Amino acid sequence: MGNLQAREMASLADLTTAVTWHLRSNHYPPVHADFVPVALKAIELANEGEYDAELEYPNGLVRTVAHTIEGLHLDAYIDSDYEGEDYYE
Numbered sequence: 583m584g585n586l587q588a589r590e591m592a593s594l595a596d597l598t599t600a601v602t603w604h605l606r607s608n609h610y611p612p613v614h615a616d617f618v619p620v621a622l623k624a625i626e627l628a629n630e631g632e633y634d635a636e637l638e639y640p641n642g643l644v645r646t647v648a649h650t651i652e653g654l655h656l657d658a659y660i661d662s663d664y665e666g667e668d669y670y671e
Contacts, residue, residue: 585657587604587608588600588604588655588659591603591604592659597659598618598622601622601625602618605618605654614640617639617654620637620640620650621654621656623637624637624647624650624651624654624656625651625659625660628647628651628656628660629660629661632647633646633647633651634646634647635647
């Protein structure tokens with residue numbers, strides 16, 4: 583969803599602003615703003631190669647970094663050559 587727009591926003595704004603915009607404007611329905619810190623942590627861990635690390639969502643669910651990157655379409659914000667199908671559970 584809007585990967586080209588997400589990449590453009592990533593180049594124009596700081597990471598927090600870009601991710602907030604992406605989750606709130608580039609998804610339908612919009613992802614709640616409470617997920618911004620989780621998304622930022624997922625990006626940080628993915629950039630460190632920690633795709634199997636677990637994150638707790640604001641709603642209490644626990645998912646891997648790979649699942650979060652895939653589910654929230656955050657690959658535009660990953661610095662590495664992320665290939666979701668290799669990491670997704």
